[in-house]
Amino acid sequence: MKKRTPNLAEQTDGHGYLVHIAYDSVVFGFSGEKLKILVMEYHNTRLFALPGGFVGIHENLNDAVRRGLKERTGLSDIYLEQCYVFGDVKRHKPEILKAILQANGYKPKKDHWLLDRFISVAYYALINYELVTPRPDALSDSCEWYDLDVLPELILDHASIVQKALETLRKNLDEQIVGMNLLPEKFTMKDLQQVYEAILDEPIHRTNFQRKMLGSGLLVRHAKQYSGKAHKAPYLYSFSGKKK
Amino acid sequence: MKKRTPNLAEQTDGHGYLVHIAYDSVVFGFSGEKLKILVMEYHNTRLFALPGGFVGIHENLNDAVRRGLKERTGLSDIYLEQCYVFGDVKRHKPEILKAILQANGYKPKKDHWLLDRFISVAYYALINYELVTPRPDALSDSCEWYDLDVLPELILDHASIVQKALETLRKNLDEQIVGMNLLPEKFTMKDLQQVYEAILDEPIHRTNFQRKMLGSGLLVRHAKQYSGKAHKAPYLYSFSGKKK
DNA sequence: TATTATTGTACCAAATTGAGACAATAATAT
DNA sequence: ATATTATTGTCTCAATTTGGTACAATAATA
Known part of the structure; x- marks a missing residue:
């Protein structure tokens, strides 16, 4: 029996998901001698973001991330590591979420749970580039590979998240069998x-x-x-x- | 102007704090040739736990941890690192929180926010043992140093948190100036x-x-x-x- | 003055790392 | 066929780091 995952934008509160908690993932792939990551662009907004999502009320945090990655990459057995929790108040920019929702035809009320403050758990994933056809989700036009050195400007603190993921990956490089997951x-x-x-x-x-x-x-x-x-x-x- | 921090047990919802989000800290000290950590015992319960707490609605996550450490140790300039987020569903054991609250004379309603599921961000801290007089908080009898090798049984997954903190500390040992903070x-x-x-x-x-x-x-x-x-x-x- | 427990330094061998030499080889050009 | 070219796999050698011992210095005590 498959659990239904709630439709984000239709909710007027966080029922179905834990409020205040999000995750963002830096999905690394390797192709053409370069390291790439997945970046999504929201409909009609020119806003770029890391693939992220929310945690079901009865869902393990790590499983939520795997669910999100499965939706966007089609892969279910992905190498995944936590790297940091971004929990500063100043990352709260409700106007950005509002813009995204509005560009998708929703009129969120002022107290919509998505406009609340979120703490984000950052992950990085290593995947085999060849096996993936990135898929956008309901709110986004695209989910595509970008070279690390020519990323578009990302919303919120997502640039810091990429940086932290890269640092963590480098730090773990010797202990983790990185090649196995990227090649x-x-x-x-x-x-x-x-x-x-x-x-x-x-x-x-x-x-x-x-x-x-x-x-x-x-x-x-x-x-x-x-x-x-x-x-x-x-x-x-x-x-x-x-x-x- | 000092911000008022809400009284935990009196609240019937999470107003004042972010719901579903907690932190737990492994506070390392060094004395008598041994590594020790701070462990709290709740009033009349024989329940032992790591010093933890919650994040104010307008408070940075890291600041919340520093606030908690300040309350328990009196120190405000503490070496602090995140080590992992514990986000499994199975760590939700409302009966334990309920027991703690009841032992303190509170009768939490079924939907009390503290009985909800929590995701916990684990930190470790390094402090100078000599500078600290551990102080219990409102819910706990004691906050005391325990040798790492003779810890009491801890509630929830706090033993895993200690383990993870120790692993992370070991991993960081060469890059961090550990001695400076523990000696x-x-x-x-x-x-x-x-x-x-x-x-x-x-x-x-x-x-x-x-x-x-x-x-x-x-x-x-x-x-x-x-x-x-x-x-x-x-x-x-x-x-x-x-x-x- | 000899003894004891430690500390600081020197030294040697083993292991690891950095850099280059060189032969092997799969195609292409002659 | 044979020479040429680019790349790969293996070796070698020096430099550095690491593991371990030797030993002199020294602050107290016997």
Whole structure:
């Protein structure tokens, strides 16, 4: 039996969702040697935001985030980490939410729960770019990949959230099997290195990186991949560990 | 002008505080070669809990935590870090809150906001044990230091919160100037080593630790401290960096 | 003056890291 | 075929960091 999730804009209070609590997610993908994140644009507003949402009254916080990611990416087994809670009063900008609702044809009353102050739990997710067709939700025109270095201006404190997510990702880089979640099943050593370079935003010495990765014992080597280019073909690798 | 903070138990709804949102803090102190944390016991209940609280409607989340710590420790400039948000449904145990309120002479109605589900933002704090006289709040008999290895049984998921705080502290140990916050202004190298050993719960090689700490460039050496014992007197040190 | 417990420094070996050399190789050009 | 080109995988060597011991210095006591 599937639980019905309430329609956001029609509600006049937070019934169905916990009031004052939201989440925002920084969904990282990797393609074309660059790190990208998902950004949504609301209907007719030129307002850009991170994919976020609310927590059902009988729903685990983490599950709420997974539900939101499933809706936007179609993926249900996603690598997910909390990174920070943004809880300052000054992030409360009811006029922005109001504009979004109005652009969608709703006339929220002054005490509409969405116009209240929210504390947002920030997450980051790592997903395989190739597996995703981003889908907008009811309030948004689009949900698309943006290069990290050419993000549009984001509403509220979402730029800080991206920054915090990136910092946390970098901090966790050595302990987490990042490549496994951002790359397809099989990949070359160069692919993996480019992921690390994109995240750290600095070049990495090739042979030392190779030594480190092979030495970790996490990689399984497969057949070579012939690209058709005029040079030695690289091996393909996959991760031997279990997906988190 | 000081803002009035509402009286918790008298409220019949969350006016004054954000509903559904709480924080819990793991307050670390160091004394007698051991790591300790503050634990509160509620009146007449034998229920033990971490110092926690709620967020005023017009209050920053971080400020709410600082306010709570100020009330219980008297300190206002405390080293504080978020570590995790506990947001599972199963942490909702209204009967425990009810028991606490009843033991204090309140008869909460069924829909009392404190009996609702809460998401809790966990923090850890590092403070100088010597500067603190723990103070209980209105609902609790005591607020006292407990050795980490002999904690009483804690309510709800507070044991997990302690665990998470400890993990986070360990993870941050190298980047954060932990000693500065847990030790008095001046301390010996042995004091500092004992702090690290208490946090990591494993012995550290003395001379390598000394080399690492002196090499960090963060320590300033002062006069020797004569203990009256029959051996060479150690230097006193202090940290040269700014707090936090 | 010898003894004891600690502390500060020096030193050596092992492990890790940074940087480059070089052979192997998959295509293309000759 | 053979030379050329770009890239990959492996090695090697030096520099740095880390783990561990040796030892002298020293503040009290016996």
